Amino acid sequence: xxxxxxxxxxxxxxxxxxxxxxxxxxxxxxxxxxxxxxxxxxxxxxxxxxxxxxxxxxxxxxxxxxxxxxxxxxxxxxxxxxxxxxxxxxxxxxxxxxxxxxxxxxxxxxxxxxxxxxxxxxxxxxxxxxxxxxxxxxxxxxxxxxxxxxxxxxxxxxxxxxxxxxxxxxxxxxxxxxxxxxxxxxx
Numbered sequence: 592x593x594x595x596x597x598x599x600x601x602x603x604x605x606x607x608x609x610x611x612x613x614x615x616x617x618x619x620x621x622x623x624x625x626x627x628x629x630x631x632x633x634x635x636x637x638x639x640x641x642x643x644x645x646x647x648x649x650x651x652x653x654x655x656x657x658x659x660x661x662x663x664x665x666x667x668x669x670x671x672x673x674x675x676x677x678x679x680x681x682x683x684x685x686x687x688x689x690x691x692x693x694x695x696x697x698x699x700x701x702x703x704x705x706x707x708x709x710x711x712x713x714x715x716x717x718x719x720x721x722x723x724x725x726x727x728x729x730x731x732x733x734x735x736x737x738x739x740x741x742x743x744x745x746x747x748x749x750x751x752x753x754x755x756x757x758x759x760x761x762x763x764x765x766x767x768x769x770x771x772x773x774x775x776x777x778x
Contacts (some may be wrong), residue, residue: 627673627709628655638769654689655709660769664700667766668692672707672744675721680743681706687739704733705766708744709773728772731763 628645635643640662646653656669668689672679689704696702708729713721729748742752744762752761 604684627707628671631656631658631669631671631707634770636766652688654685654692654704654725656725657692658751664698666693666699666702667697667705668703669705669707671707671709673711675711675713675715677710677746678716678743679708679710679742682737683741686733686742690733703766704735705749706731706733706742706744706763708748710746726773730766730768730772732766734761734763737761 625645632645633642635641635656635658641658641660643656643658646655646657655671656667658667660666670681670685670689672681678713686704686706693702693704706729708731710724710726710727712724712726714724715728716722724746727746729744729747731744731748731750737752737754740752740754742750744750748765750761750763753759753768754761
């Protein structure tokens, strides 16, 4: 009987440790995302004639970042993704809410949804193991003629979408920005 109770206690402790590790990993992912959004806001705000704002938590149904230049009549809604993998996905509902927001502000002549991807300088190779690589950032302009679909960007800056149930590469243009980024795709 004692060994059975002891086994149950050991199993419960292992479950607690696993649960704690998952919580810690989720917290780390969220912190990376917040940091990337904050970096984008600071870069826009340091540029002439630009104002940018983080719009809140994901549960509010808002884009991650709103950037405005009233002198050039430009507004960007930005969905920011960062991570240590080779592929960063963007769900279709996030693109849709960014598109709705940008369409709401029809007073601006130039209205774009930007997908901001940051591939960190460490690539995850396994559970808690990483290898060094070059940090890369991409700011892609969403093409509204594609409709709303799930998409993802790979480490080389190529964007793929689910079109008619098939994964296809799509051509999204790099956005000219008022600040320098850590990697520029020359392809």
